[in-house]
Amino acid sequence: MKYMNFKNVVIFILSLITVWIVVVFFCYKGYLTNIEVGQIQLGDCRDFTTQDGIIFDTGADFSYISSNKIGFPFFLFPVLVNDGEGNNKILPMYFTQYFEVNDKVKIKNFAYFSGFKSNRIKAIIGMNVLSKLNMLFLSTQNTLDIKSFDFKPQIPSSATILKYKDRICPKVTLRLDNEVIDDILIDTGFDGDLSIDEHYIEKLKSNHSCDTMIRTNNTLFDTQKVKKIIFSELYINERLYKNIHVVQLKKRLLGSKFLKQFDRVFWDSKNLTVYMWNENDEY
Structure with missing residues (x-):
């Protein structure tokens, strides 16, 4: 009887671990990520940054958010983050259900790292999110239109x-x-x-x-x-x-x-x- 009880406990714990690994995998890979499309006004700087410091960064594998007071974040695991110039930090990776860029563009169900403050950056939207949408930059308006995955404009042959x-x-x-x-x-x-x-x-x-x-x-x-x-x-x-x-x-x-x-x-x-x-x- 004691052996059976111990075996059941072990099976139960292993089942919980398996479920947790599957949930973390889906969150990390972005299978649940969803974006509401809309237009974003960019700031005066040369990169793709909004006026309040949100960078749409195709050079970043993952997203970063300075404040952890968004949506309903929960901790996934620690991750080693490299800034590309040899500087490394171990930071916590989270999953959140909701992040609002502006009143139109909202990102749902995605992973991000946090754990340090930046005076320059409010958030970095990286390729774990950007790879799931299309974007159209208009230089005359200095805007970035977030489009659906199937959107494609008319493109000149000389592009x-x-x-x-x-x-x-x-x-x-x-x-x-x-x-x-x-x-x-x-x-x-x-x-x-x-x-x-x-x-x-x-x-x-x-x-x-x-x-x-x-x-x-x-x-x-x-x-x-x-x-x-x-x-x-x-x-x-x-x-x-x-x-x-x-x-x-x-x-x-x-x-x-x-x-x-x-x-x-x-x-x-x-x-x-x-x-x-x-x-x-x-x-």
């Missing part, structure tokens, strides 16, 4: 097209002049045109006149002084662009300054494609 393979980590290959560079992350949280390492920058500088200055680069946990090289012109995927700002970093990024020079940017998460074009492009 610049970037394709990526990983739904959470949108990396592309670019040709800068004659240099082919792989694994460049499309990062709307980065306010420059490009960031690449010193090796490629020196190769590009040998073919161009450029200016170098020092700028402050903000990471999630820190700030750092980095070199910024301004190219008066640069070929990117065989198209000539002017006034391109390249930051010297170990990580390779294509930033929001480059995206925002177009009148329209459509992020097609369903087909893992980014389209960029101007109003006078031919359809």
Whole structure:
């Protein structure tokens, strides 16, 4: 009898653990995530940040929220968070039922990490959420339209097209002049045109006149002084662009300054494609 009671207790505990693992897995993977569509007014900065400090960041795997007083959050597990520049912190991962961006755009049932305060950032909406929706940036209005997964606007045949393979980590290959560079992350949280390492920058500088200055680069946990090289012109995927700002970093990024020079940017998460074009492009 005692053996049977002990066995039943063990089975019950294992059942609870199994249920908890399944719940955590579904929450973590975002299978329950839902977004109410609408338009968001962006702020004056170069990246995709709202006026009250919410960043729509395609360079972030996961979302971050500074305040834990939203919806009905519950703790999932601790997670090691890296800011991309070697700074790490162990932070708690939560799941919440509700986060309101504005009176129209609301995100439901998603995972995020918290546990530290930032004066610059109220929230980061990362790819665990953004990969489940489509986005249309309108430069004339400086707005970001959150669209359904099936939405697709009319796109001109001359649009610049970037394709990526990983739904959470949108990396592309670019040709800068004659240099082919792989694994460049499309990062709307980065306010420059490009960031690449010193090796490629020196190769590009040998073919161009450029200016170098020092700028402050903000990471999630820190700030750092980095070199910024301004190219008066640069070929990117065989198209000539002017006034391109390249930051010297170990990580390779294509930033929001480059995206925002177009009148329209459509992020097609369903087909893992980014389209960029101007109003006078031919359809």
